[in-house]
Amino acid sequence: MLIKTEGIVLKNRKYGENDSLLTIFTRKAGKVNAIAKGGRKPKSNLLAGIQPFCYSDFVLYKGKSLYTISQCESKEIFYSIREDLTRLSYGAYLLQLVEAVINEGQTNHRLFSLLGKALFLLKKEDIEIQSIIRSFELNYLVYAGYKPHLTSCINCNTTEMKDLRFSIQEGGILCPKCHHTDPFALRVSETTIKLAYYLLNKDIVEIQKLKIHPLLNEQLKKIIKKYIVAHINIYEFKSLDLVDKL
Ligand SMILES: [Zn+2]
Known part of the structure; x- marks a missing residue:
């Protein structure tokens, strides 16, 4: 199955002698791991679009466990x-x-x-x-x-914004009366x-x-x-x- 999608390269690491294994955040398929065959060869035509940060148009072939990049054209390399x-x-x-x-x-x-x-x-x-x-x-x-949660106390819901604390655990602010709920x-x-x-x-x-x-x-x-x-x-x-x- 072939997928054509934009993607941003999150990671590029060595895979075997000449290939690269990429982690790409794609618009259509989410995060994928994909092999760039020959991606480590200096003359590879994939090279420009597969470095970390590259925002590229990809054509990906879906294999059993990994994708393979069959085409890649960079739109922005963020030099x-x-x-x-x-x-x-x-x-x-x-x-x-x-x-x-x-x-x-x-x-x-x-x-x-x-x-x-x-x-x-x-x-x-x-x-x-x-x-x-x-x-x-x-x-x-x-x-x-x-x-x-930033607009009221996450415990009692008061909107009085004084002497506040932020509870990492609860994910929101606590008013003075509720400080005790998260020491x-x-x-x-x-x-x-x-x-x-x-x-x-x-x-x-x-x-x-x-x-x-x-x-x-x-x-x-x-x-x-x-x-x-x-x-x-x-x-x-x-x-x-x-x-x-x-
Ligand atoms: Zn409260």
């Missing part, structure tokens, strides 16, 4: 992400997040489109990278089925919650130049990281740790 260590690290982090949450054969059109938009923004010069990454993370959590809940400012709510309700393209105060960004970043570790199958953020050291 400017790959040549800059900061952008590369953030880009790799986005690919890691997506890979962790999409199962084989499972489509997610909203996440596909979010990843595409985020990569196109990351290659631009005049952007606020932190805003783009926070917006991606929050919307990603929604599309992955872990939408944080591990994290202190969070009302402004940070408002910022997160704003980012959740705006398209990522609209916030590309939004400047976030570093302290707010740090608070939000810390909560999101813990939230991802608790709910999604990721325990290490090698590329994020790298970019923090730059």
Whole structure:
């Protein structure tokens, strides 16, 4: 069976002597593992479209356990992400997040489109990278089925927004009367919650130049990281740790 679909390459690793094994997030077939025959040969005509980040048109042949790439034409190779260590690290982090949450054969059109938009923004010069990454993370959590509850106390539903904590376990904010329901809940400012709510309700393209105060960004970043570790199958953020050291 042949499938023609757009896809974003999440991973490309060596497979045998001359082949590459790719993990591709495709629009039509979800995440697939596919072999690029001869993909490691310098003259392979697949080469341009099968590197990580590549956004390409694929023709895939479905075998018993793996797909084989029969044609691949790159639409965007994101060269400017790959040549800059900061952008590369953030880009790799986005690919890691997506890979962790999409199962084989499972489509997610909203996440596909979010990843595409985020990569196109990351290659631009005049952007606020932190805003783009926070917006991606929050919307990603929604599309992955872990939408944080930010408009009222997750326990008693009061909308009084003072002295708040965020419960990683329950996935939402707690008012002072309900702090005791989760002793591990994290202190969070009302402004940070408002910022997160704003980012959740705006398209990522609209916030590309939004400047976030570093302290707010740090608070939000810390909560999101813990939230991802608790709910999604990721325990290490090698590329994020790298970019923090730059
Ligand atoms: Zn409450």
